[in-house]
Amino acid sequence: MGEIWAGLSEAFRLLVTLDGDLVQITLRSLQVTLTALIIASAIALPLAALLAVRRFRFRRGVIAVLNALMGLPPVVVGLVVYVMLSRSGPFGVLGLLFTPTAMIIAQVIIIVPLIASIAHQSLRDLWSEYHDLLISMNVTQAQKIRTLLWDARRALLTAALAGFGRGIGEVGAIMIVGGNIDNATRVLTTAIALETGRGDFALALGLGIVLIVLAITVNLAIHWLSRTEQEGRW
């Protein structure tokens, strides 16, 4: 119990004093996860819409694989990305290992299936509602996809937020590919793991509370900006 109180007071102190390290780590966490989220959304949302609209061979198989990949173990993703980016790997020449870019790549791989699967559920339902209308209007495939993405935008926001939640709380993959290097690749989750290992539970808890506050704040801010709860709107 004492450690929890110590953690709370440490979190309070870090926040009130705007601790330099904390600010830097927090900004890096946001930078990595938000960048990964934007890239992952740009891949996952059109993919989900395409899977909803288009009928092709092995479509069910692709959807099943996508759903299965939601449970992709981050540590394995980290390991694969590490191998690919290490000096002896195919992309070693790019020198990306132990950089925020490597962390972004790992997070994109982890959250694309999650966003695509959740988005696909929403878009599939909307497509079954719109199907006859859009067919009767003779709109092109690209127009169908754009219409679905726009009209389901608030449901898609939920999918994106789920991706953000997974990314911001992720530790296994980014620890492997980022290396948790101070002033370079250390983010909130890897710092928590480090402080826990060192036995500084108060600081670890403090960072954990900051992480939770950050995740909730970003979610609320996005909901507020997109007015998801406004009456009569979607």
Place this chain on the structure above:
Amino acid sequence: MNLFPLKVRGAQTARRGKVLVGPVDLDLRGAGVTVVMGPNGSGKTTLLRLLHGAARLTGGRIDWACGEQEARSRQGFVFQRPVMLRRTVLDNLMYPLRMRGTAKADAQEQAQEWAGRVGLDKMLGRMAPNLSGGEQQKLALARAMITQPQVLFMDEPTAALDGRATREVEAVIRAARASGTQLIVSTHDMGQARRLADEVLFLLHGQVTEHSPARAFFDAPGSMQARAFLRGDIVE
């Protein structure tokens, strides 16, 4: 270019080996309002979808005078249960125009004009799915008409509406006919068929069993089943 005459030869649609409609042979010349009648399950909706190109043609031919692609772009379809885009009334009306490349300002102007024609001009900013059934159907009708289709298919457009909303929708249908749009309307509302029809197609078990001018059909139906249907008997 005119879409008519429409020549249908042995057209049919089947699903999982079961023929839903057809084979159908028809010559439509664009008589104004063609009413498709028949008991439930006779294939009225499927026939409309087949003619519109929304149901797969599994046999025979459907030939519009101007070719299939051109014909599709000059048609509209109004469903029994109106499908509303999750947008405002204004955006719903603008949608088909924007999809055809009409400039935003132009589309907005036309949308406002059509909203006025169907009495929705005070509701432009409301979300379409929140409208009443009658308002939604009028919006669907205006949205289908805004591209000025030569042919408008309507699948039981007033089936779920009360008397007042039905009267308003029928007024829009009459205005559309007066402006030169050909309408192909399915209904099993006998009164509505009498009020609107210029010619009647009578369907039974997926087959067109009668195709005649409205007056001839209602005064002296050619088949026993059509006579029974008009009497209000149960036709199976």
